Amino acid sequence: MEVTMAEPDGVLTERNVDVAALYDMLRRCKASAEEIVAKMLAIKKEAEPKSELREVVTQILLNFVTLRQVNRSILLEEDRVKAETELAKAPVELTTLQLHNLMYEKHHYVKALKACKEFTTKYPGIELIPEEEFIREAPEDIKRSILSTDRTHDLMLKRLNYELFQRKELCKLREKLEQQKKALQETIANRKKFLSSLPSQLKALKKASLPVQHQLGVPQTKKLMQHQLAELLPPPLYVIYSQLFAQKEAFGENIELDITGNVKDAQAFARQLANKDAAMSTNLVNSKLEDDVPDDNGDGQRRSKRPKKVPSKENLDHSGIYQSHPLKVILHINNDEASDMNPAKLITLKFEFLINLNIVCVGVEDSEEVPENDILCNLFPDDTGLELPQQSAKLLIGSSLSFDESRTSRPYKWVQHLAGIDCLPEVSPLVSVSEESSGETTKHASALSSLSLYRQQNRVQTVVQRIRTRKKAQLASV
Incomplete structure (x- = not known):
């Protein structure tokens, strides 16, 4: 820094002086003045000669001169800095003023543009x-x-x-x-x-x-209602109804068909059966997934499926074994040679499906007398209706029990065939024929041929003709 200092002879010169050095010199002069004052106090206390006191006074005066010179240099430096600051402040203020002017002009232009944009013309919108x-x-x-x-x-x-x-x-x-x-x-x-x-x-x-x-x-209305009810029939009864109805429509068979029973119960049973099938399919998928999961031993082998427990026969409710479906199929067989002496209606049959035994039974409608079943008994050889046609039904009802003879409806074998329930015999026909005599073999062969004739496509026509023939013979003998 350039400062102006006074020489001892009173001439002012400009030198480059460091402000920090000036402050350092100021501190040294202060410390020296304090030492001289302390020395003067010591001389006065000790009553030393005044010549030493004069020398000390001279030194302190020199220090005061130095302090004043340094202080003046510092003040001059501050004045110079202030002057330079004032000189630098003027351009800053001018620039700030110009900035404010520009901001004001910008605001004015933006306002004018907004007014122009919001100006409503002659053709708005x-x-x-x-x-x-x-x-x-x-x-x-x-x-x-x-x-x-x-x-x-x-x-x-x-x-x-x-x-x-x-x-x-x-x-x-x-x-x-x-x-x-x-x-x-x-x-x-x-x-x-x-x-x-x-x-x-x-x-x-x-x-x-x-x-x-x-x-x-x-009777078109009744026909439509019967077809709607047929959708609620179990599959075996539906097969019987469809075959009998087809026989009537195709060949003009003199028969009448009706479907009776509780419709609401049938609908509830159908919903229950649908839910049961869905649950069974879900359980089957879950069981397959569980079978595919390896066991905890980590050997990668699948767990063996545990056999399901079969309930004992003592736990079966025999009263519910003969539970039938809410809907029944009624077949009215009319006389094909109707006259005044021979009424048109010959016999009425009722077909019902036993749910637990999975068999179809048939009996004479509105007849509580067992002899009426003679018309249906042995309609085909060895078919009394007292023997259950399926081995599963026999296992379910028990080996010591047979079909209830007091029931008017019985599970004849021809009814099962008519309903589409074909079961294998317990013993092969060849084995049974080989064990019989020659005469009995011929008789049995004829029975088998008659049964095979029934098993052809005209099974419905064969059943209706035989029942009509037996009923006519019964009426003629009375």
Whole structure:
């Protein structure tokens, strides 16, 4: 730093002085002055000669001069720094003033731009089509018209006229569509009103057509109801119903079919069976997944499947073994040679399905007397209806028990075949034939041929003919 210092002879010169050195010198002069003052106090206390005191006073005066010179240098340096700061502050203030001016101008321009953008023109909110599309699609009378001498303004006016033309056309189209919509709504309301009254009209028509159906012998309503009930039948009874109905429709067999029983119970049973099948399939998948999981020993081998426990026969509820399905199939066999002496209706049979035994039973309807079953007994050889046709049913009911003889419906073998339940015999027919005599063999062979004839496609016709023949013979013998 450049400072101005006074020499001992009073001449001022400029030198480069370090401010830190000035402060260091100031501290040394202060310390020296304190030592001299302490020395002066010591001289006065000890009453030494005044000559030594004068020398000490001279030294302290020199120190005071040095302190004043250093202090003056420091003050001059501060004045110089302040002057330089003032000189540097002026450009900063000028730059700051210019910045504020620019910010003010920016704010003014932004405000003007916003006012221009928000300025409401003569055509507010109109989105015109592009100019190329206007030139391509506008009518010629609009494009040829001259509305202004300014080309740009003339084009804008033409585009506005074309926009007005389009909006008028759209208003006309909207009115036309509104009229069509109103007409369609009226049509829909009339059709809804008709559809709401249609069930009652169909019900009245159905009720009115019943006498005509009975007169013409075409009970269509009853037929539809029977077909709907047939969907709730178990598969064996459904097979019997479908075969008998096909025989009647195809060959004109003189029989009548009915399905009786509790419909609600049948629907509940069908839902229960569906849920049971779904649960069984889920359990089967889970069991397969468990079988595929390796055991905890880590040897990679699959766990062996444990055999399921079979309930003992003592735990079976024999009263529930003969539980039948809620729906039954009723077969009315009419006389094919009806007359005044011979009534049309010969016999009525009732087919029912025993759920637990999985067999079909048949009996004479509205007949509690066991001799009526003589018509069905041995309809085919060795088929009394007292022996269960399936080995599984025998195991379920017990080896010591047979089919209940007090029941009018019995599980004849021909009924099982008619229902599609074909079971293998317990003993091979060849073995049984070899054990019999020659005469009995011939008789048994004829029985087997008769049974094989029944097992052909005309099994329904064979059953109906044999039952009709037996009933006619019974009526003739009375």
